[in-house]
Amino acid sequence: MDNYIGIMSGTSLDGIDAVLVETDGERIRLRTRSGSPFEPGLRGRLLALADGGTVTAREWGELDAELGRAYAGVVLQLLAESGRQASDIRAIGCHGQTIWHQPDGPLPFSLQLGDGNRLAAETGITTINDFRRKDMALGGQGAPLVPAFHRQVLGGTDRVRLVVNIGGIANITVLTPDAPVLGYDVGPGNMLMDLWCQRHTGQPFDRDATLARQGRVLPALLTTLLAEPWLALPAPKSTGRELFNESWLDRQLTGDEAEADVQATLAEFTVTAIAHEAEKWPAGELLVCGGGGHNPLLLERLAALLPGWRVDTTNAVGVDMDAMEAMAFAWLAHQTLHGLAGNLPAVTGARRPAILGAIHLPG
Missing domain, CATH: 3.30.420.40 (ATPase, nucleotide binding domain)
Structure with missing residues (x-):
């Protein structure tokens, strides 16, 4: 089984959860769990945006980069606590921070912040994010994915x-x-x-x-x-x-x-x-x-x-209730890298099963 890291920060915006798991897609074992609260200033800006506040393109881009850096910090903390190296990890699956989710209407979309390129570059680990939008492109809700x-x-x-x-x-x-x-x-x-x-x-x-x-x-x-x-x-x-x-x-x-x-x-x-x-x-x-x-x-x-x-x-x-969602995104990263579907059309309403996410290489 390979090592994967899963990252989740949910709609409550209380912080970042990260897990290190071993999985082959069929079996999954939680090895280490870590996390960190959001820095108050970052949390406040994310809340304002998620509640419909307006930002400039510059502010939007800076938030995306800052959140990517925050995710990377939690990953590096998790590696240190587990005694693992970046080379030990096959990939990171990162949900990202949902800023706006609009699954209905003429142009459904869902936006998650947290720059996957920065996360991959600062950790040295292949990163997969943007899990929702392929399902939505196929007519689905993009959620729930767990x-x-x-x-x-x-x-x-x-x-x-x-x-x-x-x-x-x-x-x-x-x-x-x-x-x-x-x-x-x-x-x-x-x-x-x-x-x-x-x-x-x-x-x-x-x-x-x-x-x-x-x-x-x-x-x-x-x-x-x-x-x-x-x-x-x-x-x-x-x-x-x-x-x-x-x-x-x-x-x-x-x-x-x-x-x-x-x-x-x-x-x-x-x-x-x-x-x-x-x-x-x-x-x-x-x-x-x-x-x-x-x-x-x-x-x-x-x-x-x-x-x-x-x-x-x-x-x-036997499944840690606090680790469940982060574990799900570690598992979804495995699905993506192995060319396997991550969505369930009966759940999301998508027209077909699909390989989810965007892959960011560290090099």
Whole structure:
């Protein structure tokens, strides 16, 4: 098996996750995981851009280069921690930082920043990025891309198994015996909860659901949130900060709600949207990965809303919930270098399977 590095920075913009794995495409073993928070100034500029702010061409280019350099720094840190050399690594698979994702309309597109050329040059490792746009060129949503990896590491189940990644956005993978894999975005994961917590406490997220537990769910607000038309769209579908952002949230509020009550209601919004999707399937196993797996309130409420289901994190079945997405992009790098498809048309809606990504050589 060869060594690959996977890099992920998600819609919550909380930092960069990197993993070193061994894989032959069939088997995958996590060897080392590392990460780094975004430098505050870089995070602020990325957030402003992702929320629809305007930038000059120069600012755009500088952000792309700065983010590529930040990714390279995390890779070099990972190599140092693992005792490996660049020559030991076959390739890096880097998702990049999504700035705008527009999967519908006359000209669908998705933009991720993080200069792959710079990442390859500064690490000395072949780098593959820009995974979404080939799928979109073939009529797909370009997301989610992780269900193919979920099938690889968590498939073969004899009952319904749902893998729910609760990152900034929540997405679901449906693994059922003898049936095609399904997967799609469900709605906000941590994004709105993090935004509200940062606004009112200055903390990047609601650790241990401390703020949410001080409040109570507001039924009227929850009903308003769940009335968002996007939630009722059929799959394939994907979304992001372009829809579920600060402006969207503020439009749902009267301004009279207590801070803790809003936090509690946002948590309930996330789990209710997930539970509504799970209820479409016979009771089985729901496994959470991503940052939401550390929120005890989300896990408690999912279990309460889904009696008869086993609710746990992917740690319980041997896959590190914090490493899952970065591992997926390491695996996708393997797929690309071996001329193998990385997308699932049943998930994204693309016309056919496709080799994904752009390859940047270090020389």
